[in-house]
Amino acid sequence: MKIDLQTTNSAKIATAMVKARHAAGSPAMDMVLTLIVVTDEEGVSEALNDATAIAREHPARIVGVIRESARGAAALDAKIRIGNNMSGESILLRVRGPLAQHAESVVLPLLLPDSPVVVWWPTHAPKNPADDALRGLAQRRLTDCATAKVPRNALLSQAENYAPGDTDLTWTRLTPWRALLAAALDQVQSPVTRGAITASRTSASAQLLISWLEGRLGIEVDFTPSDTPYIQSVTLTTELGDVSVIHRDQNTANYVLPGLGSRIVPLEHRPVAGLLAEDLRRLDQDDVYAAALMHFQARHAKASAS
Amino acid sequence: MTSAYVNPLRDDQDRRLPQIAGPCSVTIFGITGDLATRKLIPAIYDLANRGLLPPGFSLIGFARQDLDLDGFIKLAYEAAKSRARTPFREEVWKQLEAGIRFVRGDFSDDLAFAELARTIAAVDDERGTGGNHAFYLSIPPGFFPQVVGQLKEHGLAEVSDGSWRRVVIEKPFGHDLASAKELNKIVSDVFPRESVFRIDHYLGKETVQNILAFRFANGMFEPIWNSNYIDHVQITMAEDIGIGGRAGYFDGIGAARDVIQNHLLQLMALVAMEEPVSFNAYSLRIEKQKVLASARTPERIDLHTARAQYTAGWAGGEHVAGYLEEADIPATSTTETYAAIRLDVDTRRWAGVPFYLRAGKRLGRRVTEVAVVFKRAPHQPFTKTATEELGQNALVMRIQPDEGVTLRFGSKVPGTAMEIRDVNMDFAYGGSFVESSPEAYERLILDVLLGEPPLFPQHEEVELSWEILDPIIEKWSRSSKIDTYESGTWGPASADAMIARDGRTWRRP
Incomplete structure (x- = not known):
């Protein structure tokens, strides 16, 4: 069921949604969260596709927000999608004129009662997320520094403006790496003395991985720039020998453990929907991320000072 | 090199990191x-x-x-x-x-x-x-x-x-108490108890944890979870298929041994148990054992149990053969494909609240659920005609196929006259948790490799379950007569009569 509303308001949108739900045959709602997606005309279709995909795991009301030109009169258009092989429901809002600065006033009445609110900036995370009033509606905020022009700087501004509940997809992308490294130490059980990472200079994920390892292991991690767009390899030197994870291709890595040689293991490059699904599994703050982010900031400050 | 090693990369707060099995x-x-x-x-x-x-x-x-x-x-x-x-x-x-x-x-x-x-x-x-x-x-x-x-x-x-x-x-872990003990002796002779994993794939961790979360994480259900409010409990495991190619296994075993002894009694234990001290496997097991130990088999087995075989009929749009006509089933077989029993749990919480357990093949549809049926409101300020169609409130925990919870209660029918009728309020765990949740066997195999103390029964529970079931099966085995029910229906008339004796009826799941 699709409904398009021109020059409308929140109350009319809410009424149209109740009608659409009835028409779809099931007025029941079992959605578990509201996901606000702040996007633009260019990214909207991909962003809403990803959001809809994760709604299968976390049935959600998806509220897409596109801020159009701030000039002209205030106006609001809405597109509602309910049913049609999707769980949950989606609303796409286009706000114009002075309203573009007050999109939260449209979104607030459309939040599901009581349920958690997550806001996601698929691209163009606001430099300071606190600047975006939509942020105040949400308890979880997802950004993706990898889409920024200079991911490292974007990550830095995330660190400067960190609030509990923030996470960045560059951190989520690291989970398979971190899992392999943690599993390696489960097995090797030997103190780590040094670490080394080879990665793209621009990779924000690499910076977080270095920070996480340094923070957890109390070691220094050397960084070697590579020309691949992602993390190329990680080596942890232990008293028993080196643990290495070396990227082979999109989906696999070589995994080297002391005395056991090299093996191929899955190291999947996950689509954005997969990353979101992981993030939405937990709606409380991610302390481990916060610690890594703070370490990154401190590291950066030290490097700039010297 | 010792168990004291703490992996610095792991942190309880770090819930993104999966456990990867060690070398094995x-x-x-x-x-x-x-x-x-x-x-x-x-x-x-x-x-x-x-x-x-x-x-x-x-x-x-x-x-x-x-x-x-x-x-x-x-x-x-x-x-x-x-x-x-x-x-x-x-x-x-x-x-x-x-x-x-x-x-x-x-x-x-x-x-x-x-x-x-x-x-x-x-x-x-x-x-x-x-x-x-x-x-x-x-x-x-x-x-x-x-x-x-x-x-x-x-x-x-x-x-x-x-x-x-x-x-x-x-499963099956034996076919009666004696054989279960024998089996346990053989296995425990070779492997210590924490190294024996009795897998009941059907009671996957997810299901078990969902029931526990529902009962113990919420404040609103526990106060009414007792004989003051609950009238009775029905636990159903229905399959729409027949025995298929499992004739060799099934004949001589029957529905009671096949599923009531393990699945249904485990479900009953989870629904009836007291709050465990913690959620580790050991504490859970203790509470489950207490329920199983207090469960009482009816004295009049003939009045409070039923067993039957399916006969040929139309099931779900197909004509299917009866049990005795299935390949490799002897024409004289008295193995039951449907079993229903009443159990009572002799505790303060459950005194006077019967648990009805039923399992069968070739029933109306495939469904497993626990239905907690509540007593009627003590007083109805409405006229008799207004509440004529009002049944008992029920809370149904659906285990499969679509895991979720249904709450059944009365609501006014829209219109002029005051008329109250039962409605369902439904919660589905969602296309959500199902989509990415691993297959039961994945979880089970991983648990074995990780050495996670399984949530699955150890031998005490298995033996207690057989103690409950043995007298019933023994009594059944003395009779060569067995009831029948047409394939595709909800079971034999004797099962309806059995529950009607207590003034109750089976839910249609």
Whole structure:
């Protein structure tokens, strides 16, 4: 069921949604969260596709927000999608004129009662997320520094403006790496003395991985720039020998453990929907991320000072 | 090198990190069997694909079949490719394939077990499995003693320092109390209790945890979870299929032994138990055991139980044969395909609240659920006609197929007159948790490899369950008469009569 509303308001949108739900045959709602997606005309279709995909795991009301030109009169258009092989429901809002600065006033009445609110900036995370009033509606905020022009700087501004509940997809992308490294130490059980990472200079994920390892292991991690767009390899030197994870291709890595040689293991490059699904599994703050982010900031400050 | 090692990269707060099994191998006995090819091999592939298996993981097949290593690899490849739930990727398969070994032999064949011992020692060297080996007995229970004996004989159950050996057995755990004890004696003689994993795939961790979360994480249900408010409880496990190709297994076993003894009594224990001290396996087990120990079999078994066989009929749009007409079923068989029993739990919480357990094949549809039926409101300020259609409030925990919770209560029918009728309020765990949640066997195999204390029964629970069921089965076995019900219906008239004696009716699930 699709409904398009021109020059409308929140109350009319809410009424149209109740009608659409009835028409779809099931007025029941079992959605578990509201996901606000702040996007633009260019990214909207991909962003809403990803959001809809994760709604299968976390049935959600998806509220897409596109801020159009701030000039002209205030106006609001809405597109509602309910049913049609999707769980949950989606609303796409286009706000114009002075309203573009007050999109939260449209979104607030459309939040599901009581349920958690997550806001996601698929691209163009606001430099300071606190600047975006939509942020105040949400308890979880997802950004993706990898889409920024200079991911490292974007990550830095995330660190400067960190609030509990923030996470960045560059951190989520690291989970398979971190899992392999943690599993390696489960097995090797030997103190780590040094670490080394080879990665793209621009990779924000690499910076977080270095920070996480340094923070957890109390070691220094050397960084070697590579020309691949992602993390190329990680080596942890232990008293028993080196643990290495070396990227082979999109989906696999070589995994080297002391005395056991090299093996191929899955190291999947996950689509954005997969990353979101992981993030939405937990709606409380991610302390481990916060610690890594703070370490990154401190590291950066030290490097700039010297 | 000691258990005191704390991995600095792990943190309880870090809930993104999955547990990856340490170095190990799994030997599957009966690798060419139905279960292994349909479930176990695909689950192992999926685990590998999710990156949850250790890199040097080894899969060792043991079978009587006329196979060699190449044939086994081919069979495993087909099984994984056609049945895996995650996308099939050649490179993952290649990695898994490098760890596959095969041993051909009979369970009585000493040479084959010696070969198995050599193979296991070899994978320790070649693959770095570190002496950690699990043995999965995917074979008829009749062979358990022999295989477990052979494992002992050939030193395969012996652990060296810091490594482990585990054995996995599937239900049925015996066919009565005596045989369950016998089986336990055989297994526990060779493996310590924490190394024995009794797998009940059907009671996956997810289901169990959902019931516990529902009961103990919420404040609003616990106050009414007792005989003051609850009238009775119905636990149903219905299948729409017949016995299919399982004639050899099913005949002589019957529905009561097949599912009531394990699945339904476990569900009952979870619904009826007191709050455990904590959610570790040990505390849960203690509470479940208390329920099973207080469960009482009816004195008049003839009045409070029912058993029957399905007859030919139309089920779901197909004409199907009756039980006695199924292939390989003797025409004189009195094995029940439907069983219903009443149990009482003699505790302060449950005194006077009967638990009705029923299980059957070729019933209306496939469904497993626990329905808690509440007493009527003590007073109705409405006229009798207004509440004529009002039933009892019910809370239904649906286990499968669509896991969720339904609350049934009265609501006014829109219109002029005051009329109150039952409505359903429905919660589905969602297309949500189902989509990405691993197949039951994936969880189970991973739990075995991680050595997670299983939420599955240990021998005390198994034996308590048999103590409940033995008198009923014994009584049934003395009669050669068995009721019948038409395929595709909700069971025999005798089951309806049994519950009607208590002034109640079965829910239509």
